[in-house]
Amino acid sequence: MAKRYQVVVVGGGPVGVALAVDLGLRGVSCLLVESRVGLPRIPKGQNLTQRTLEHFQFWGIVNELRAARLMPVGSPIGEVTAYGSLSSEFWLAPPGREVVREFYSQANDRMPQYRMEAVLRKKMETLPSVEARFGWSATRVEQDAQSARVTISQDGASPETIEADYVVGCDGPRSLVREQVGIERGGTDFDQVMMLVVFRSRELHEGLKRFPERSTYRVMRPELNGYWEFFGRIDVGEGFFFHAPVPANVTKDNFDFHAVVERVAGFKFKAEYDHVGFWDLRVAVAEQYQVGRVFIAGDAAHSHPPYGGFGLNNGLEDATNLGWKLAARLQGWGGDALLHSYSDERRPIFKEVAENFIAKRIEREGKLLNTVTPEQDRPAFERMWYEFGTDVGWRVSGYEPHYEGSAVVFGPPNGVSSAHGDHVVKARAGHHLTPRPLSSGKDVYDELGPGFTLLAFGASDGAVRAFEQAAQSAGIPLKTVRDTYADKRAAYEACLILVRPDQYVVWTGDDAPADPAAILRKVTGRE
Numbered sequence: 001m002a003k004r005y006q007v008v009v010v011g012g013g014p015v016g017v018a019l020a021v022d023l024g025l026r027g028v029s030c031l032l033v034e035s036r037v038g039l040p041r042i043p044k045g046q047n048l049t050q051r052t053l054e055h056f057q058f059w060g061i062v063n064e065l066r067a068a069r070l071m072p073v074g075s076p077i078g079e080v081t082a083y084g085s086l087s088s089e090f091w092l093a094p095p096g097r098e099v100v101r102e103f104y105s106q107a108n109d110r111m112p113q114y115r116m117e118a119v120l121r122k123k124m125e126t127l128p129s130v131e132a133r134f135g136w137s138a139t140r141v142e143q144d145a146q147s148a149r150v151t152i153s154q155d156g157a158s159p160e161t162i163e164a165d166y167v168v169g170c171d172g173p174r175s176l177v178r179e180q181v182g183i184e185r186g187g188t189d190f191d192q193v194m195m196l197v198v199f200r201s202r203e204l205h206e207g208l209k210r211f212p213e214r215s216t217y218r219v220m221r222p223e224l225n226g227y228w229e230f231f232g233r234i235d236v237g238e239g240f241f242f243h244a245p246v247p248a249n250v251t252k253d254n255f256d257f258h259a260v261v262e263r264v265a266g267f268k269f270k271a272e273y274d275h276v277g278f279w280d281l282r283v284a285v286a287e288q289y290q291v292g293r294v295f296i297a298g299d300a301a302h303s304h305p306p307y308g309g310f311g312l313n314n315g316l317e318d319a320t321n322l323g324w325k326l327a328a329r330l331q332g333w334g335g336d337a338l339l340h341s342y343s344d345e346r347r348p349i350f351k352e353v354a355e356n357f358i359a360k361r362i363e364r365e366g367k368l369l370n371t372v373t374p375e376q377d378r379p380a381f382e383r384m385w386y387e388f389g390t391d392v393g394w395r396v397s398g399y400e401p402h403y404e405g406s407a408v409v410f411g412p413p414n415g416v417s418s419a420h421g422d423h424v425v426k427a428r429a430g431h432h433l434t435p436r437p438l439s440s441g442k443d444v445y446d447e448l449g450p451g452f453t454l455l456a457f458g459a460s461d462g463a464v465r466a467f468e469q470a471a472q473s474a475g476i477p478l479k480t481v482r483d484t485y486a487d488k489r490a491a492y493e494a495c496l497i498l499v500r501p502d503q504y505v506v507w508t509g510d511d512a513p514a515d516p517a518a519i520l521r522k523v524t525g526r527e
Contacts, residue, residue: 003160003162003163004147004162004163004164005029005030005031005131005162005163005164005165006023006028006029006030006164006165006166006326006330007023007028007029007030007031007164007165007166007167007168007326007330008030008031008032008033008148008150008162008164008166008167008168009023009030009031009032009033009167009168009170010033010138010141010150010167010168010169010170010171010176010177011033011034011169011170011171011172011175011177011298011300012032012033012034012036012132012134012170013034013117013170013172013298013299014045014113014116014117014120014298014312014315014316015170015297015298015299015312015315015316015318015319016032016034016168016170016171016297016298016319017032017117017120017121017124018055018059018120018315018316018319018320019168019170019297019318019319019322019323020032020124020127020130020132021059021120021123021124021127021130022059022319022320022323022324023129023130023323023326023327024124024127024128024129024130025059025060025127025450026323026324026327026331026450027129027327027331028129028326028327028330029129029130030129030130030131031130031131031132031133031162031164032124032130032131032132032133033133033136033137033138033150033152033162034132034133034134034135034136035135035136035137036134036135037134037135039114039117039118040114041112041114042112042113042114042196042198042275042277043112043113043114043198043232043234043239043241044112044113044306044312045112045113045116045306045311045312046110046111046112046113046215046232046234047077047108047110047215047216047313048065048108048109048110048111048116048312048313049097049108049313050097050100050101050103050104050105050106050107050108051104051313051317051432052108052312052313052316052317053065053104053106053107053108053109054104054105054106054445054503055316055317055319055320056106056119057105057106057445058448058450058503059123060123061119061120061123062106064119064122064123065109065111065116065119066109068111068115068116068118068119069109069110069111069115070111070112070115070234070235070239071110071111071215071233071235071236072236075110075213075215075236076212076213076214076215077096077097077098077108077109077110077214077215078093078094078095078096078097078098078214078215078216079093079094079096079214079215079216079217079218080092080093080211080212080214080216080217080218081093081094081218081219081220081388081389082217082218082219082220083219083220083221083369083374083385084219084221084266085219085263085264085265085266086207086208086211086217086219086231086264086265086266086267087265087266087267088219088266090374090381090385091211092385092388092389093211093212093214094389100423102434103423103425103432103434103435104432104434104435105435105443105445110215110233112234113312133152133154135154135155136152136153136154137152137153137154138150138151138152138171138176138177139151139152139153139159139176140180141167141169141176141177141180141181141294142180143167143181143291143292143293143294147163147164147165147293148163148164148165148166148167148292148293148294149161149162149163149164150162150164150167164293165293165330166293166294166295166326166330167293167294167295168294168295168296168297168322168326169294169295169296169297169300170296170297170298170299170300170315170319171300172298172299172300173284173299173300173303175296175299175300177294177296177300178286178296178300178301181291181292181294182291183286183287183288183289183291183296184286184287185284185285185286185287186284186285186287187282187283187284187285187354188282188283188354188355188359189280189282190227190281190282190362192227192245192280192281193245193246193247193248193250193278193279193280193281194227194243194244194245194246194278194279194280194281194305195242195243195244195245195246195250195255195257195260195276195277195278196241196242196243196275196276196277196278196279197241197242197257197261197273197275197276197277198234198239198240198241198242198273198274198275199240199241199242199261199271199272199273199274200238200239200240200271200272200274201238201240201269201270201271201272202237202238203269203270203271204231204240204265204269204271205236205237205238207265207267207269215232215233216230216231216232216233217230217231217232218230218231219264220365220369220388221369222366222369222370222373224245224366224369225362225366225370226361226362226363226364226365226366226367226369227245227281227362227366228243228244229242229243229244229245229260229264230242230243230244231264231265242261242264243306244260244261244264245281246260246278250278252276257273257276258271258273279305281305282303282305283303283304283305283354283355283358283359284302284303284304284354285301285302285347285350285351285354286300286301286302286347288343288347289301289318289342289343289346289347290339290340290342290343295322295339295342295343297315297318297319297322298311298315298318298319299311299315301318301346301347301350302314302315302350302353302354304350304353304354304358305358310350310353310357310358314346314349314350314353317346317349317401318342318346320502321342321345321346321502322342322346324500324501324502325338325339325341325342325525326339328524328525329525332475333474333475333476333477333524333526334524334525334526335524335525335526335527336525337407337408337525337526337527338408338524338525338526339525340407340525341403341406341407341408341525344405344406344407344417345403345406345417348405348416348417348418348419349401349417349418349419350419352418352419352420353399353419356419356420357399357419365388368384368387368388369384369388371384372384398420398421398422399419399420399421400419400420400421400422400423400431400432401418401419401421401432402417402418402421402428402430402431402432402504403417403430403431403504404416404417404418404428404429404430404431405417405418405430406430407522407525408506408522408523408524408525409429409430409504409506409507409523410429410506410507410508410519410522410523411429411430412429415430417430425488425491425492426491426492426493426494427455427492427493427494427497427505427508428505428508429505429506429507429508430504430505430506431504431505432503432504432505433445433448433497433499433503433504433505434492436488436489436491436492437487437488437489438481438483438489439483439484439487440483444481445503447479447481448479448481448499448503449477449478449479449501450477450501451476451477451478451479451501452471452476452477452478452479452498452499452500452501452506452520452523453478453479453480453481453498453499454467454468454478454479454480454481454496454497454498454499455481455483455492455496455497455498455499456480456481456482456483456495456496457482457483457484457485457486457489457490457492457494457495457496457497458483458484458485458486458495459482459485459495459496459510460511460512462512463496463511463512463513464480464482466512466513466516467480467496467498467516467520468480470516470517470519470520471520473517474517474520474521474524474526476520476524492508494508494509494510495509495510495511496508496509496510496511498519498523500523506523507519507523
């Protein structure tokens with residue numbers, strides 16, 4: 001008889017392990033299957049947003065994550081953008097994610113992905129309801145109306161069939177899970193090969209001291225047509241990685257990688273190389289994120305170039321969005337509509353990221369840089385360069401993913417879920433809750449529960465009791481946080497705010513609703 005779990009997660013990269021952690025903390029029995037045993041030391045996925053650090057806060061490992069960083073505490077995380085080379089007189093150090101810091105409970109951070117993965121794996125090991133099979137691979141996925149089944153194998157061992165209520169494919173851009181359930185992907189293929197080198201150079205570190213301290217240094221040239229050449233720090237002192245477009249026929253043996261790196265830097269320096277590789281520049285988004293009892297998340301659902309740190313951070317948001325919904329359905333207080341909302345909420349976000357924040361960014365920057373050169377018309381170039389820098393800043397403040405169009409949110413009429421939005425403190429249905437201080441001295445985020453939370457600021461006792469009784473009758477976990485409607489809490493512009501387990505607002509009001517039970521049915525997908 002096949003061994004049974006509530007959820008099988010196929011793929012144990014950061015998204016798969018994060019999902020297993022989220023499920024394990026909610027008491028869901030989970031099997032994680034991952035072919036890798038160790039962690040590759042390619043320093044990808046470095047930039048972790050404030051929102052990602054909030055996930056680690058609620059997983060109880062934010063301090064462990066910060067302790068895993070390689071860069072010194074307080075090292076700036078933003079970027080420098082230069083024209084032509086890093087020795088150019090034309091360069092910008094635009095504001096980065098610090099401009100939206102007040103809207104999140106955590107500051108952002110930076111570290112190689114393998115350091116973050118190690119923290120997640122260590123946390124997963126402490127969860128009794130989670131089992132990990134490292135060194136095993138999934139070979140087949142099947143499902144019917146009652147369950148899903150995954151066949152797994154390992155060298156030297158007989159294949160096993162695992163049964164589960166649900167299966168989640170977190171198995172990367174070439175996802176076996178996605179392929180076997182027939183989910184198609186579409187997007188933009190730029191038909192461009194990119195190089196990736198990892199190296200150590202103290203001389204480059206010294207040469208970059210002409211700039212304010214930053215972690216990323218990118219170079220833009222008209223002939224690149226919007227593609228980037230950029231360095232990223234792994235540490236402060238000598239560790240770097242570098243990406244750049246290269247001809248399609250390049251191999252490790254027929255190309256002078258160091259010459260490209262020096263040209264982009266604009267000066268000669270010595271370096272010791274630890275890795276040389278290639279990747280294809282493309283953006284792809286799955287047509288749907290769910291087929292029956294099978295879901296996909298992370299790179300299996302959306303893949304992208306490392307432009308802006310969208311991939312890993314969005315993958316972790318997938319895990320957080322899906323984790324509580326699976327737990328709610330398995331524990332009986334969430335309906336099937338809640339599960340359907342995962343794809344309906346998350347897919348529009350990355351589709352817009354792919355089309356507007358990545359593909360159109362490449363197109364726009366390419367066109368802008370080809371309008372004029374400093375040799376042709378210096379004043380006109382300086383105006384263009386200023387516009388270029390202003391555009392960089394907008395991409396941070398204008399990226400505010402929300403679920404206004406979700407069927408399990410009381411969003412505005414004709415609302416749509418989108419990656420575009422404005423960061424404001426006001427509590428809005430479908431949007432991430434902004435932290436605010438309570439009278440106790442704690443922050444709202446310190447008091448949010450693992451289930452739903454009702455923030456009651458100056459609200460009547462009757463309104464609060466109505467929600468609490470409706471939740472108790474439906475078996476929905478609900479925590480109430482009471483305080484005055486005063487000080488910085490008044491900026492929420494609502495006395496009653498219902499917040500779901502992933503810190504998104506689902507409903508707001510000032511008075512007791514006519515039917516709190518109906519509100520709870522909708523936000524848990526039971527209508």
